[in-house]
Amino acid sequence: MIDMYDIHNHLLPGVDDGAEDLLESIQICEIAQNQNTKMIIATPHRKDVIENHSVTLVEDLVSKINENLTQKKADMDVKLGMENHVDLDLIRDIENGRALTLNNSEYILVEMPWEGRPLYIEQVIADLLQSGWIPVLAHPERMRLFENERQLLWEFVQMGCKSQLTASSLYGKFGEKAQRASVDMLTEGLIHVIATDTHMAEGQRCYDIAKGYKFAEQIIGSYRATQMVQSNPLAIFENQKM
Numbered sequence: 001m002i003d004m005y006d007i008h009n010h011l012l013p014g015v016d017d018g019a020e021d022l023l024e025s026i027q028i029c030e031i032a033q034n035q036n037t038k039m040i041i042a043t044p045h046r047k048d049v050i051e052n053h054s055v056t057l058v059e060d061l062v063s064k065i066n067e068n069l070t071q072k073k074a075d076m077d078v079k080l081g082m083e084n085h086v087d088l089d090l091i092r093d094i095e096n097g098r099a100l101t102l103n104n105s106e107y108i109l110v111e112m113p114w115e116g117r118p119l120y121i122e123q124v125i126a127d128l129l130q131s132g133w134i135p136v137l138a139h140p141e142r143m144r145l146f147e148n149e150r151q152l153l154w155e156f157v158q159m160g161c162k163s164q165l166t167a168s169s170l171y172g173k174f175g176e177k178a179q180r181a182s183v184d185m186l187t188e189g190l191i192h193v194i195a196t197d198t199h200m201a202e203g204q205r206c207y208d209i210a211k212g213y214k215f216a217e218q219i220i221g222s223y224r225a226t227q228m229v230q231s232n233p234l235a236i237f238e239n240q241k242m
């Protein structure tokens with residue numbers, strides 16, 4: 001099995017709708033290691049961190065998980081990022097440390113609104129790029145916004161954004177529509193990274209990067225599928241161009 005890297009994961013305990021306790025976080029890490037994962041970026045929702053916790057708390061939680069991994073001599077690391085909903089405060093929040101990029105790189109995981117279509121989204125994306133940040137659009141295959149306006153995803157990618165598909169969308173866990181959109185987006189070259197968006201150790205939103213890779217391989221071949229779980233996410237970890 002090839003080495004894999006996951007850039008979207010809610011394994012931090014008790015912070016958002018992800019893992020409930022440290023035990024579950026550790027279980028997710030064990031499952032990830034069994035799928036030959038070498039690094040995970042924990043991406044709690046910015047809203048939950050800022051409104052209910054703090055950046056210091058999530059940093060401490062990452063340290064705690066890494067201590068456990070070190071004790072077990074695990075060949076895996078957890079880094080920190082955030083899943084940042086798009087709003088007008090985003091750039092200011094990056095500057096004041098309330099919005100985190102992926103492992104402190106230029107890449108920032110950005111989540112479009114689930115409902116509605118605020119007029120400011122193009123402006124926020126353009127401002128991010130202008131300020132030197134590279135938005136990585138979270139799970140476009142599941143967003144109604146891109147279902148209604150596929151052209152918008154193409155435009156964002158043309159502007160310099162990257163996009164992240166959810167592994168489990170590829171095999172239908174989010175329904176037929178998301179599965180079809182995943183296949184279309186992959187074949188149209190609109191996807192750069194496959195990640196898990198894990199929320200739990202077992203169940204609907206578990207860690208499944210290896211399964212996602214297998215499905216992607218059948219659609220776009222192993223060279224491109226490998227880029228999406230290995231070289232492109234690794235470029236994000238290392239703050240390199242992809």
Ligand SMILES: [Fe+2]
Pocket residue numbers: 008009010083138197
């Ligand atoms: Fe997420």
